Amino acid sequence: MIESQRHSYHLVDPSPWPISGSLGALATTVGGVMYMHSFQGGATLLSLGIIFILYTMFVWWRDVLRESTLEGHHTKVVQLGLRYGFLLFIVSEVMFFFAFFWAFFHSSLAPTVEIGGIWPPKGIGVLDPWEIPFLNTLILLSSGAAVTWAHHAILAGKEKRAVYALVATVLLALVFTGFQGMEYYQAPFTISDSIYGSTFFLATGFHGFHVIIGTLFLIICGIRQYLGHLTKEHHVGFEAAAWYWHFVDVVWLFLFVSIYWWGGI
């Protein structure tokens, strides 16, 4: 830390990443709309925008890691701010999924006459919740146990055990995604098969996307643990990943009970 600094707050340096991320988002949105409407150059602009966003994510988080791990800017009070920020982010994610559950219950509690007045709609063959979905529930719960194992290992200073635990967490996460992919492939309905398909794939698809994000987050934590970035006293990145992972786990439990189980009876 700079010697003349007489406070424990982190005043960040000017950075090009907010504007580059914004431009990437703009290009992605405009390119996405152009692509979907078959405009010339739409696919190019969309790809460019996505590459821009991915690049921004990489270099911005690289900078954050340098500021925290190498330059020591993440003091106790900065860590508190980061935890509050991440908690609020998860709250916003809860609201995001709340909307999809709203769409599902709106459509399933009073099924319209257009779909035969029943749920699941006439002609929709549903997936058995006690096969792959229940297996996936067990896998995610085990993965949650493994991340708790990793947390205690970090707190106990057992560095190698923590890496093993994170490897176990990530492997279970990958198996979950694999089974979800298999289930999607074998599903007798698609996203364009009535409001059932729309709500099912919107909710479970966005959950799957969040599982992939959480898996990447945990992989990064595993690499950082291996490199010795995380200590007993300071491992905010890991805590955020663990909170995020539990959030994804809880969303799955709600999906399983309401969409797969109740919605399939």
Add this chain to the structure above:
Amino acid sequence: MAMAMVRSGLRTALRGGSRAPAQPKRNFSSSGHHDDAYETAKWEKITYVGIVGCTIFAIYNLSKGHPHYDEPPAYPYLHIRNKEFPWGPDGLFETKNHH
């Protein structure tokens, strides 16, 4: 009262758990509180039990094979097509069932 408890719990979690008390607390063997080494070993065991359970259930499940579904009648709310995608008439991953 309940709100205050939730709030203080949240504050503790945000400050990184109750790991750094102002004065080091003594751990009595009968207090039910265990250290992180104990917790690590416990959760490691729970994880192994979970993995074994998942493996057994996965083998049982996959050996059953998956059910065959009959093609449903062409109800107007199934297989909805409003306009063509940039890559063609069908969704990228949905050419398997409807031809």
